[in-house]
Amino acid sequence: MLEYDDYVTWADVDDLSFLLAHEMVHNWPVTGDRGEAVGEGPAWWVEGVQTSCQSYGLSSRRQ
């Protein structure tokens, strides 16, 4: 989820692409069937919502 507001008057597409590509790279190594195969569930959100929640000290899920 990328968010912008009216206080940002201009953003360089190359810079945005760089940042989003960076996030894409982070996700690839943990994407695939391995998580499901070992009973961990898909791991694509390691840098997604779950990690975002955990970075704030709260879990969005049950343990």
Add this chain to the structure above:
Amino acid sequence: MAPLLAASLVAGQAVLSWFASSNAPALSHVPTVNLTLTPIFNASQHATALAVSLSVDALDIPSGGVLFALSSLVGNVPIFDGKGLRARDTSGSLELAVSVDPASGLREWHTQRDTVGIVSWEFVAPPRTITSLTRPGPRVDLRTDQGGLVGSGVYFLPLPPIDDSVMYDVRVDWNLEGAPPDTQAVWTFGDGAHSAKRGPISMLQDTYYAVGPVNAYTSKDGQFGVYWFGKPMEFDPMQMASGLEKMFADMGAFYGKADESYRIFIRKSTARSAGGT
């Protein structure tokens, strides 16, 4: 690029997703969870809330057990409290007691009797109220955006506390009957009114939803997409998406995962809040 946006985006995260082929045969032993989302529109044809209906089978919760759970707070974002949630199972209505676990912060709905058979629950999820004083936080809340709604399930979907090792056939349906003609619906794992993906039930919370006058850039194979409302003046989403699509395809080939999908959602905040999650 504005320094504020650059700085705040460094910590930004996108959601990488892959989904099973829609042509894959359903396995009978895999339980199913169904989510139906019906956007509610006002007289101006703007989406103002989501009517939510879920059902899940293979659920056997004893009396007093936690039937549904949802965080009460994510970072500084107050989460939907489930007001108006009603549940039932094969035997009829389920009485629920709600509490917030002080340790985990989870809001929990406890069933007052053993559940029997298929459990279903429904409620209306309103978007978070945003003012000019709303501070930035994790971009997980459900918000209105230029006639549409966009947000994560972690904000508005109380779910059974089922271990992530249990795989479900997860189905997401959008009921767009009566919606304005330009209405589009998107889930992290698929465009359009019907999507499916096999995974843990919590996947419904850990993914994004958007509905309304959604603008989109999608690849021909449907594996890549960027979605937004309105017309951002600060950057060109089409130009950005085009480059990212090529990058995604090359990365997929490099990692040997060419059949996976990736969707990026963009929203405009009415409060000062550039960044990403």
